[in-house]
Amino acid sequence: MEAGPARTTSLSSTYFDAPDLRLHKAGVALRIREIDGGRRLQTVKTRGDGLFARGEWESAVERREPDLNSLKGTPAAGLFSADEPFDALFTVAVERTVRQVTRGRSRIEIAIDRGRIFKSADPVSAIAVGEVELELLAGAPQDLFALAADIMAAAPLRLGVASKSARGHALLEGRLNDVANAQPVPFGDEPSAADAFRAIANACLVQLRMNEDVMLARRDSDALHQTRVAIRRLRSAFSLFGPLLRHARTDELKAELKRLSEPLGPARDLDVFLAETLADERERRPDESGLLNLEKQLQTQKAKAYDGALATLRSDEWRRLVVELAGWINVGAWLRSRDEQIARQIAGPARDFAATVLEKRYRQVRRKSRRITKITDEKRHDARISAKKLRYGSEFFADLFADKPKRERKRVVFVKAVKRLQGRLGALNDVATGHELMADAAQTGRSRSAAFAAGVTAADGDARADALLKEAKETRKALMAAEPFWR
The missing domain is CATH 1.40.20.10 (CHAD domain)
Known part of the structure; x- marks a missing residue:
């Protein structure tokens, strides 16, 4: 594996929504990020597959408030009228260290974030952020997961399943470390059987990891129950899709x-x-x-x-x-x-x-x-x-x-x-x-x-x-x- 030079920047991202949280309810996040040097980027993100792939639309803006014109062509377009106010909900402030590496035939960006998420109305109320994010810039997704396995073998990390936006909303709504029940699984338009399996299994992993974190924080009987529910659901997904998953590695993982x-x-x-x-x-x-x-x-x-x-x-x-x-x-x-x-x-x-x-x-x-x-x-x-x-x-x-x-x-x-x-x-x-x-x-x-x-x-x-x-x-x-x- 070859690694390039590291660079560190300060990022401050404020998330916005209407007072009725219509973007959040629609599975959309809107933020404005301020970067060292005074640049500002407005970004719209969607939940995507709920775990790894997310839709993203980015544009440069001048102000610290959302620009409606820049929302055109994004999932947030049409959800606001010109005279409607936006609420600043919370801010994610981190020091990000970025390095590009070559793994196999792939180019991968490793970003290490350290900082905090705090409410816009109460900056003292905050939670810590410490994570390693991998992004495939070019090449094969298999190389990215292989690199993730190497990193986890070297450090006691866990798979992250909650975005910074999701954690900000949990802070805002007082839902930090809440037990997670199974949620309905949404599919895109005309999904294939493979799309369905990945969406279902990823949803099970999200439920598993969220309750695992609760269990590690406290001995909670509901978290234990929901952890086991997530495992049973995942094993059932492997069983239901068994005809498509015929492979020795499938049997080993099960x-x-x-x-x-x-x-x-x-x-x-x-x-x-x-x-x-x-x-x-x-x-x-x-x-x-x-x-x-x-x-x-x-x-x-x-x-x-x-x-x-x-x-x-x-x-x-x-x-x-x-x-x-x-x-x-x-x-x-x-x-x-x-x-x-x-x-x-x-x-x-x-x-x-x-x-x-x-x-x-x-x-x-x-x-x-x-x-x-x-x-x-x-x-x-x-x-x-x-x-x-x-x-x-x-x-x-x-x-x-x-x-x-x-x-x-x-x-x-x-x-x-x-x-x-x-x-x-x-x-x-x-x-x-x-x-x-x-x-x-x-x-x-x-x-x-x-x-x-x-x-x-x-x-x-x-x-x-x-x-x-x-x-x-x-x-x-x-x-x-x-x-x-x-x-």
Whole structure:
């Protein structure tokens, strides 16, 4: 790798919007950047794919306020009238050190930013900025991700998923370090199957990283849950798009993701058991003193489980895996399949691919959930996994089938039905997991009263399973009655 000379400049970028934040709501950012030497640049940016590629329109301006004439031809054009005021929202002030490097056959700019983001109305209220940004100037995107992997091997960095604009708005709205739920995935016009996979998988990575940061800042049960949701959604995306991703590296990354994320499971299981099952049991049996001892025992186990989960998230293996996943999703060899049939599917319409996948997953759920009250726990678990993938697929592909209000109404009814079935099967799985926890607690309990309480709790859970089975049967009927929205 060859590196050019470094140069450092001071940058001050103020972000503007209307009082009703219409640009932000439309996924558009408008800023004016002041650079050493007195130059000013007005820039309009869009969210793009939500992670790496963003639309950008730049023009030189004279003043420190937005120039409406310079907005022509940008996504911000037409959103403001000539006499409307702009509000200065926040400013990003950094020292930027830039160096160009040659990696393989590519030219890449490395920008290191150090500084802060502060509210325009309250400059004292600020958050720190410290990041390394890579931009491909010429060449192959694979070289950029390879360079990112090298940098992360040398320094304890993490993949950044929140733009400075997004962080400024979070500061403005008091949402810093908030838990991130899954969001709808928007697609561009006439997306290919490859476009759809990248948009979906990138959205999963964004949710994963945002909740990972919350977990690293504090032990938050909701952040742990949403981190696991993001991982499950990502694994489901790999499964749903499996026919397009046939490659040894895909299998390796899936196996690594499963292996490294396993320590998060016990912590979540204990969270659910303590907050729901044991809380209900204490309300049901207020005079059972052993339940308090059982709770103390499980809280100790939970603390250790969180230690294991955080050790995973802090590990070099985990940091590198996230970047490797990002590289594979966006520029991996799966995009250049030598199989002509797969190559046609990759380049083909996302909607056609989605309809085929959803139909296949729907039939799997229908087949695996037959005689749901009679099948084994293992088969019901398998049916739950299939229902989960059908639900995630229905949510992932929503934008592809939002062309008609009637179809959207059908989708809402269908997703609600599959979500209910998944919920009942999930509750049955929680009973089975709780049974295992109670068996272990009875054997390892520090007191006889805790062991006795564990046995009673397990028995009550088994009794609850009968009602859940009946509910699962009814929710399956409702799903079979719901009309598949993709047909």
